[in-house]
Amino acid sequence: MYDYLREHCSGGEMAGSVVNLDALIPREDMLTPAAEYRGATLERIDIGHLDDAFFVNALRKPDFQRETAHWSPDKVVDLVRAFVSGDLIPAVILWRRGANVFVIDGAHRLSALIAWVKDDYGSGKQSLEHYGGRVPDEQQRIAEKTRKLLNGLVGPYAQLAGAKKNPQNAAPDVQVMLGHLAVNAIVAQWVPQVDEKAAEDSFFKINQAATPIDPTERLILRSRNTPNAIAARAIVRGGTGHKYWAGFPAAAQQQIETEAKAIHAALYEPPLGDQPLKTLDLPVAGRGYSALPFVYELVNWSNDIPDLSKSKTQLEPDPDGSGTIAYLKSVGSSVSLITGTEMRSLGLHPVVYFYTRGGDFQPNAFIATAAFVRDLVQKRRLVEFTKVRAKLENFLLAHKEYITLIIKRTGAGRRSLGRILRYLELLVSEYSAGKTDDDVAAKLQGDSEFAFLVPTMKVPNIRDGENVTRRFSRATKSASFLETATRSAVRCGVCGALVHRNSMQFDHIEAARDGGGADVKNAQVTHPFCNSAKPLLEKAWPW
Numbered sequence: 001m002y003d004y005l006r007e008h009c010s011g012g013e014m015a016g017s018v019v020n021l022d023a024l025i026p027r028e029d030m031l032t033p034a035a036e037y038r039g040a041t042l043e044r045i046d047i048g049h050l051d052d053a054f055f056v057n058a059l060r061k062p063d064f065q066r067e068t069a070h071w072s073p074d075k076v077v078d079l080v081r082a083f084v085s086g087d088l089i090p091a092v093i094l095w096r097r098g099a100n101v102f103v104i105d106g107a108h109r110l111s112a113l114i115a116w117v118k119d120d121y122g123s124g125k126q127s128l129e130h131y132g133g134r135v136p137d138e139q140q141r142i143a144e145k146t147r148k149l150l151n152g153l154v155g156p157y158a159q160l161a162g163a164k165k166n167p168q169n170a171a172p173d174v175q176v177m178l179g180h181l182a183v184n185a186i187v188a189q190w191v192p193q194v195d196e197k198a199a200e201d202s203f204f205k206i207n208q209a210a211t212p213i214d215p216t217e218r219l220i221l222r223s224r225n226t227p228n229a230i231a232a233r234a235i236v237r238g239g240t241g242h243k244y245w246a247g248f249p250a251a252a253q254q255q256i257e258t259e260a261k262a263i264h265a266a267l268y269e270p271p272l273g274d275q276p277l278k279t280l281d282l283p284v285a286g287r288g289y290s291a292l293p294f295v296y297e298l299v300n301w302s303n304d305i306p307d308l309s310k311s312k313t314q315l316e317p318d319p320d321g322s323g324t325i326a327y328l329k330s331v332g333s334s335v336s337l338i339t340g341t342e343m344r345s346l347g348l349h350p351v352v353y354f355y356t357r358g359g360d361f362q363p364n365a366f367i368a369t370a371a372f373v374r375d376l377v378q379k380r381r382l383v384e385f386t387k388v389r390a391k392l393e394n395f396l397l398a399h400k401e402y403i404t405l406i407i408k409r410t411g412a413g414r415r416s417l418g419r420i421l422r423y424l425e426l427l428v429s430e431y432s433a434g435k436t437d438d439d440v441a442a443k444l445q446g447d448s449e450f451a452f453l454v455p456t457m458k459v460p461n462i463r464d465g466e467n468v469t470r471r472f473s474r475a476t477k478s479a480s481f482l483e484t485a486t487r488s489a490v491r492c493g494v495c496g497a498l499v500h501r502n503s504m505q506f507d508h509i510e511a512a513r514d515g516g517g518a519d520v521k522n523a524q525v526t527h528p529f530c531n532s533a534k535p536l537l538e539k540a541w542p543w
């Protein structure tokens with residue numbers, strides 16, 4: 001049987017378990033003019049340098065560098081352990097510019113050690129300041145997990161630094177660590193005093209060789225001043241973090257932050273808890289963590305920007321923020337059709353449309369559904385859709401793997417979007433024509449574009465170590481929960497489809513103006529659109 005989750009589980013899984021060290025080395029524009037530095041450069045970075053405000057405060061990352069949030073807790077712990085065990089840490093590459101020392105390569109290595117020194121694994125003082133006083137629960141949870149691991153295996157840095165004053169009183173293993181810390185260092189290699197462009201090019205060359213950058217990420221990095229890239233970054237961090245929009249007028253900055261915060265909340269509240277899933281109260285767009293490629297695609301798609309990975313030309317930089325604001329507004333408009341309590345919101349339940357049977361978020365399903373919904377609006381088919389919505393959603397739930405199969409068959413990236421869109425349109429048309437589930441299945445079988453869609457209820461084992469011991473895998477547990485929970489979930493009193501907690505309205509069954517009371521018997525839960533369009537929908541459900 002085809003293992004349909006294998007290809008798509010890794011994104012959510014990996015993204016959900018990385019430590020966010022991004023705040024520990026601030027970003028700076030490499031192009032800021034500065035006098036040439038002629039002095040000597042540091043050859044070895046020891047723990048004293050990382051515990052020293054002079055050196056650490058001079059460290060910068062190029063503003064286009066991807067987030068320092070790609071390491072698991074284990075990897076952070078391994079690096080610190082290696083350092084205190086006297087092991088060799090690969091050299092870092094630095095570039096001197098005015099008062100700043102840019103980390104061209106090695107931001108994760110340096111940040112892991114700084115995190116230990118500062119006791120900040122993504123939710124400490126510096127991280128909180130960077131993220132406007134609050135970090136996502138997910139980030140906080142992983143930070144605490146990392147701290148616990150490291151404190152158990154190595155001990156807090158402050159404790160070792162304290163033991164340094166009286167080493168003879170320290171435990172033997174601590175004395176060994178202190179000895180290593182006294183002499184171990186990371187070698188610093190310096191990029192010669194070239195111009196900014198050459199330093200930037202060497203950054204891309206070095207970093208692509210070490211860890212391949214996702215093509216979408218590279219595109220975002222290279223086009224960091226364009227309105228779509230700025231909008232995507234603002235959304236991913238809810239308007240906080242490094243301000244890529246700091247050069248715009250104050251009013252524009254304010255507006256960017258407000259719009260981005262609202263979109264972030266619509267996509268990522270409530271935060272996704274631990275897997276397996278144990279609630280239907282999921283965020284509509286999965287984890288808001290390392291989601292930059294997805295959000296960037298959403299921004300591009302919402303603004304009809306063509307696939308830039310295939311094109312040599314890029315968008316023009318945004319000079320004043322107006323382009324970024326316009327893009328954010330379009331995204332906000334797309335998202336408000338899917339979720340939220342505005343009158344136009346269909347309140348699509350993420351479990352039906354955007355999550356796999358095993359409980360993983362599918363970015364392509366989200367973007368394709370956004371396209372589908374926008375088409376429904378443009379073609380004035382929202383009422384038609386709503387009348388068949390419950391049947392259509394039951395089909396989607398019963399055949400959850402079809403969207404994954406379409407992505408698998410068609411390829412990731414934009415190519416699968418069109419086919420998912422046509423799949424959803426086919427379902428609307430068939431059910432509108434009064435067809436049954438069996439008719440729809442037969443129709444798909446007879447369509448050359450969808451003939452490969454054959455029913456399978458198999459939930460694959462995720463390689464999380466659980467399946468080998470005959471225990472249920474994480475995906476199986478999530479699937480079992482979702483299967484049971486969706487059967488008894490809250491449904492809309494107008495259309496009969498599932499209602500999500502972020503898009504819930506309470507409707508007078510008999511309108512107040514017709515004498516309907518405010519008692520519980522006259523109240524029903526509905527989707528916002530169903531509530532506002534009730535007169536058009538007549539008595540649509542049950543049929």
Ligand SMILES: [Zn+2]
Nearest residue numbers: 492495527530
């Ligand atoms: Zn409804």
